[in-house]
Amino acid sequence: MTTRFWHDVWIGNEPLASRFNRLYLDARPNCMVADRIIDSSFSWEWLRNPPVSCRLQHLTLELALVTLRDEDDIWRWNIEPEGVFTVRGTKTFLDDYYLPSTHTKTRWSNHVPGKANVFVWRLLLDRLPNRLNLSFHGLPIDTIFCPSCSIGGESRDHVFLFCNVAREIWHGISIWSDIRWQPFDSVNDIFVWLDSKPGSITKKSRMFCIVVSTLWWIWRLLSDTLFGSNTIKRCSILDYIRFSSYSWLKARSKFAPSWNTWITHPL
Ligand SMILES: [Zn+2]
Structure with missing residues (x-):
């Protein structure tokens, strides 16, 4: 109930305010996630005329994938399946991310043009x-x-x-x-x-x-x-x-x- 809709990182890896900055300029900047939910679905409240754009479609699609429960907000460490921070799991994640991968994204076949x-x-x-x-x-x-x-x-x-x-x-x-x-x-x-x-x-x-x-x-x-x-x-x-x-x-x-x-x- 204390998560801010635009400023906290609660969906994706960045605050929605930076990912959807055009929408943010027309929105109520300090609203909570809970403020935006009416009858189990997201509703909007704009300071100016509601923006009709592909960015709004984009945001709506992302929100449609979110399932919210009626309970207190908690922090979760998404890298670990259990949602709890460990040094070992974080090291493995960073190694996978930064070390060269053998995954063949630059495959080249002589059988196709x-x-x-x-x-x-x-x-x-x-x-x-x-x-x-x-x-x-x-x-x-x-x-x-x-x-x-x-x-x-x-x-x-x-x-x-x-x-x-x-x-x-x-x-x-x-x-x-x-x-x-x-x-x-x-x-x-x-x-x-x-x-x-x-x-x-x-x-x-x-x-x-x-x-x-x-x-x-x-x-x-x-x-x-x-x-x-x-x-x-x-x-x-x-x-x-x-x-x-x-x-x-x-x-x-x-x-x-x-x-x-x-x-x-x-x-
Ligand atoms: Zn299609």
Whole structure:
């Protein structure tokens, strides 16, 4: 009950006043979190006209993920699962954060073109210009919602995993490749899963091309939807994926089967 809405760090790693400074200027600066809750949901009270902006949408989305209980506020050490500070746990956290990681974010495959490698590199670093990233960098955009479904915020993992469009495409890929794609939490998990999956180099190379091609065409389809050019037919997206992955593999490796085999049993 004593946590200040804008000035204390109670959601994320910074006070909301600094992360959402434009909204803060129009808000009651010293209100408590408890002041903002009416009937179990957040309500607003602005000093000036309520700002209608993607920043407000952004904040609303973050708050929707918070569950508050009707009890006294406590400090919690989020690094530890039990929420209690220990020197050992903190040292491990700092080592993991600062020491060089062997996680392969700069993977480069000879089986896909350079542009696809660069795309994967930016994807794994979450540096693609989706609406959420543009909003984080302060670019004035009308909305942060996904242009394909208008339901979720256009984040990397929404676009490539959770959006209905992406789910439909992965489902089609699953049927074609006869591989049960796991429900991943993050795009990075796809590549961790690919690396850990046993199999011949031929099979792994083919799977990699299919994954990269799928991600590539999901992004191209989104861009096409966003800019209204309509040059990519959604109903043909699986054909684009089959063809481009095959072309990449055929041109750059000895792992491509015949085209007829590829379109029926690629793995
Ligand atoms: Zn969507």
